[in-house]
Amino acid sequence: MAVRMKDIAKDLGLSVVTISKVLRNHDDIGDETRERVLARVKELNYRPNLTARSLVTGRSYLIGLVVPDLLHPFFAEIAKALSTALRKKGYSLIISSSEEDPELEEQEIDQLLGRQLDALIIASARKTGEPLRRVEKQVTPYILVDREFVGFPANFVGIDDEAAGILATDHLIAVGCERVAHIRGPEISPGIRRFEGYKKSLAQHGMQFHSEYVVAERTVDVQSRQLGAEGMRRLLSTQPPPDGVFCYNDPLAMGAIDATLEAGLSVPRDIAFIGCGNLHYDDSLRVPLSSIDQQSQRIGEKAARLALSIIAAKIPPRRRRIILDPSLVVRASTDRAGIAYRPPKQDEPSRNR
Amino acid sequence: MAVRMKDIAKDLGLSVVTISKVLRNHDDIGDETRERVLARVKELNYRPNLTARSLVTGRSYLIGLVVPDLLHPFFAEIAKALSTALRKKGYSLIISSSEEDPELEEQEIDQLLGRQLDALIIASARKTGEPLRRVEKQVTPYILVDREFVGFPANFVGIDDEAAGILATDHLIAVGCERVAHIRGPEISPGIRRFEGYKKSLAQHGMQFHSEYVVAERTVDVQSRQLGAEGMRRLLSTQPPPDGVFCYNDPLAMGAIDATLEAGLSVPRDIAFIGCGNLHYDDSLRVPLSSIDQQSQRIGEKAARLALSIIAAKIPPRRRRIILDPSLVVRASTDRAGIAYRPPKQDEPSRNR
DNA sequence: TTGAAAGCGCTACCAG
DNA sequence: CTGGTAGCGCTTTCAA
Numbered sequence: 001m002a003v004r005m006k007d008i009a010k011d012l013g014l015s016v017v018t019i020s021k022v023l024r025n026h027d028d029i030g031d032e033t034r035e036r037v038l039a040r041v042k043e044l045n046y047r048p049n050l051t052a053r054s055l056v057t058g059r060s061y062l063i064g065l066v067v068p069d070l071l072h073p074f075f076a077e078i079a080k081a082l083s084t085a086l087r088k089k090g091y092s093l094i095i096s097s098s099e100e101d102p103e104l105e106e107q108e109i110d111q112l113l114g115r116q117l118d119a120l121i122i123a124s125a126r127k128t129g130e131p132l133r134r135v136e137k138q139v140t141p142y143i144l145v146d147r148e149f150v151g152f153p154a155n156f157v158g159i160d161d162e163a164a165g166i167l168a169t170d171h172l173i174a175v176g177c178e179r180v181a182h183i184r185g186p187e188i189s190p191g192i193r194r195f196e197g198y199k200k201s202l203a204q205h206g207m208q209f210h211s212e213y214v215v216a217e218r219t220v221d222v223q224s225r226q227l228g229a230e231g232m233r234r235l236l237s238t239q240p241p242p243d244g245v246f247c248y249n250d251p252l253a254m255g256a257i258d259a260t261l262e263a264g265l266s267v268p269r270d271i272a273f274i275g276c277g278n279l280h281y282d283d284s285l286r287v288p289l290s291s292i293d294q295q296s297q298r299i300g301e302k303a304a305r306l307a308l309s310i311i312a313a314k315i316p317p318r319r320r321r322i323i324l325d326p327s328l329v330v331r332a333s334t335d336r337a338g339i340a341y342r343p344p345k346q347d348e349p350s351r352n353r
Numbered sequence: 354m355a356v357r358m359k360d361i362a363k364d365l366g367l368s369v370v371t372i373s374k375v376l377r378n379h380d381d382i383g384d385e386t387r388e389r390v391l392a393r394v395k396e397l398n399y400r401p402n403l404t405a406r407s408l409v410t411g412r413s414y415l416i417g418l419v420v421p422d423l424l425h426p427f428f429a430e431i432a433k434a435l436s437t438a439l440r441k442k443g444y445s446l447i448i449s450s451s452e453e454d455p456e457l458e459e460q461e462i463d464q465l466l467g468r469q470l471d472a473l474i475i476a477s478a479r480k481t482g483e484p485l486r487r488v489e490k491q492v493t494p495y496i497l498v499d500r501e502f503v504g505f506p507a508n509f510v511g512i513d514d515e516a517a518g519i520l521a522t523d524h525l526i527a528v529g530c531e532r533v534a535h536i537r538g539p540e541i542s543p544g545i546r547r548f549e550g551y552k553k554s555l556a557q558h559g560m561q562f563h564s565e566y567v568v569a570e571r572t573v574d575v576q577s578r579q580l581g582a583e584g585m586r587r588l589l590s591t592q593p594p595p596d597g598v599f600c601y602n603d604p605l606a607m608g609a610i611d612a613t614l615e616a617g618l619s620v621p622r623d624i625a626f627i628g629c630g631n632l633h634y635d636d637s638l639r640v641p642l643s644s645i646d647q648q649s650q651r652i653g654e655k656a657a658r659l660a661l662s663i664i665a666a667k668i669p670p671r672r673r674r675i676i677l678d679p680s681l682v683v684r685a686s687t688d689r690a691g692i693a694y695r696p697p698k699q700d701e702p703s704r705n706r
Numbered sequence: 707t708t709g710a711a712a713g714c715g716c717t718a719c720c721a722g
Numbered sequence: 723c724t725g726g727t728a729g730c731g732c733t734t735t736c737a738a
Contacts, residue, residue, distance in 0.1 A: 005732070006732095014709085015710080017708075017710080017733080018708060020734095028708080030708085045490060047467045048467060048731085048732075049732065051404055051407050051731080052408055052733090055404050055730090055731080055733095057734095060404065062468075070433045071429050071430060076429050077424060080423045083423070083448070092447055094448075095448045096446070097437070114401060285634075285637055288639075357715060358715070359715080369716080369725085370724075371725070374724090381724080382723070383723060402714090405714070406715080407730095408714090408717095409715085409729075
């Protein structure tokens with residue numbers, strides 16, 4: 001069975017308390033005693049039972065993270081940054097994926113709360129924050145990332161999504177697009193605000209908003225490539241079709257580009273594309289994808305810091321809203337002066353043979 | 354403060370034991386009593402303290418996962434599958450990223466073991482399993498995934514990496530490559546065995562093994578695109594250069610293809626490429642990438658099942674080694690009858706305008 | 707400098 | 723059916 005403090009104490013003719021103090025570097029322990037204890041601890045490869053410690057101290061050094069999809073690089077990156085930042089302070093991260101399912105999310109949060117987390121970080125899959133009121137009644141402090149709820153004040157870390165929408169749309173207009181469409185995201189704050197940004201940018205440039213240039217998709221997971229293609233086919237059937245498309249995220253943009261090339265059109269000459277997320281493989285794609293960077297890493301870092309500060313505070317600190325600035329990353333999919341990507345043809349001869 | 358069983362018991366004039374039983378669905382409780390308890394539980398939004406429960410039952414319903422890099426889709430996929438499978442049984446997953454650093458990995462494992470995990474799942478970043486002997490001495494059962502250690506028997510779930518190497522190399526030879534090179538991975542089991550497979554395939558086809566056709570890279574993280582490009586440049590300088598390259602993983606292959614196109618060569622006509630991992634964006638790449646599928650999802654599922662079976666067993670069951678078959682996924686990067694990808698030129702006119 | 711006693715919130719065991 | 727007692731492994735408090 002596992003070694004306990006009691007065992008070490010008995011071995012050494014000391015009390016459990018003494019062992020406990022040595023392990024936590026209390027300074028009211030004689031040097032010789034300390035040495036003996038540490039020696040035995042090493043010998044037995046003893047490791048304190050953090051569960052028991054947590055029960056008495058009320059601190060678990062455990063932080064929960066709930067994301068809609070671990071496979072989406074955006075969330076994976078947040079998880080990684082969070083994990084790195086928290087590890088340094090002795091915290092572990094307990095991660096749970098809600099699969100974009102609000103019910104599952106709620107169950108998972110329940111589960112996690114039972115584990116006496118010191119804090120909970122949530123990229124929520126739901127449209128309203130109401131169910132989080134229950135979390136609020138618990139002692140556990142929580143922080144929303146990426147997605148927040150209107151009229152539901154909470155700690156939040158994310159980017160300025162409206163600015164992201166403006167940045168993307170402005171860029172398309174700057175490269176000469178005259179009919180800018182939007183494949184929008186779900187009815188959560190980033191989806192809503194990027195759409196707002198899109199509309200604002202159009203207005204600022206004196207361009208008319210056409211609802212047929214906006215298609216809505218339901219999900220944001222990596223499979224959304226398919227949805228992007230479907231949405232794009234709908235856009236291609238409008239008359240005249242758009243010559244620039246701002247997509248809610250990069251996978252949607254990838255699908256949209258696929259559909260465009262399949263239709264025999266050229267990117268970005270006929271239609272330019274910009275996504276959002278700036279995924280790490282964006283510049284290796286068929287058509288390297290222009291994108292809005294979402295600062296996933298910094299979101300993770302900021303959320304970690306915020307969580308730690310809340311935990312450290314004696315009294316619950318004032319709510320904080322940390323908004324990072326998105327930035328534009330230009331690649332071939334909007335570089336109209338550059339290469340025109342067309343669907344390569346089977347019968348096309350190679351220049352190199 | 355948080356509600357405890359004691360509070361509910363006092364409210365209802367019952368004992369703590371009764372509350373406890375109701376919550377765990379014991380059937381020796383009167384209907385009326387049960388109702389009353391459940392009502393109050395709901396009213397107070399009570400959630401049992403799993404830490405306390407864990408302390409007495411000795412089961413934490415917590416499973417640890419240590420991966421080298423959460424951002425690598427292969428590991429993210431394993432994590433996701435694991436999480437899904439375990440959640441159904443009431444387990445939570447506590448994830449830790451070692452950043453491919455053996456020392457960090459060891460620290461993390463230590464941390465996790467202190468948390469009384471019911472099982473630990475490790476994709477290890479180290480070259481030898483020796484340090485895991487310490488885990489062995491603990492009570493915590495553990496399972497290796499993806500990477501195992503020679504001469505170090507342990508529970509393992511992964512693919513047959515030698516078969517993967519053979520499959521890939523065979524395929525390159527089948528599409529007509531005569532000088533097959535290998536950008537190999539690190540000195541861990543998949544790197545070693547895929548290389549072995551490569552050599553075996555060459556031998557089986559009566560082809561000579563040339564050491565100058567093998568370049569070694571140090572890491573496997575997503576950044577390895579850069580390393581793939583460097584390795585490829587070295588291969589391109591051999592005389593004659595290879596006409597087919599099997600890359601240890603997909604990011605390496607992406608980089609290698611970049612370097613090849615930059616050198617003005619065509620893919621796959623001049624040089625064909627195959628990777629390993631079958632990442633979900635492989636078919637949206639500049640040159641859609643042929644790859645060996647590693648069954649990440651099934652690895653996660655199998656590992657979950659194995660972990661649960663070990664936990665459920667009264668006596669520690671015999672070690673198991675679960676080896677899944679890799680499979681070939683052909684895309685454009687080896688489709689020599691198909692499109693020839695060349696670096697698009699700035700001055701190239703678009704056919705569509 | 708050391709340690710005895712009490713208790714964290716819960717469950718196992720057994721008596722009524 | 724219900725509940726008292728003991729105890730999980732640790733830390734806190736305070737007395738020696």
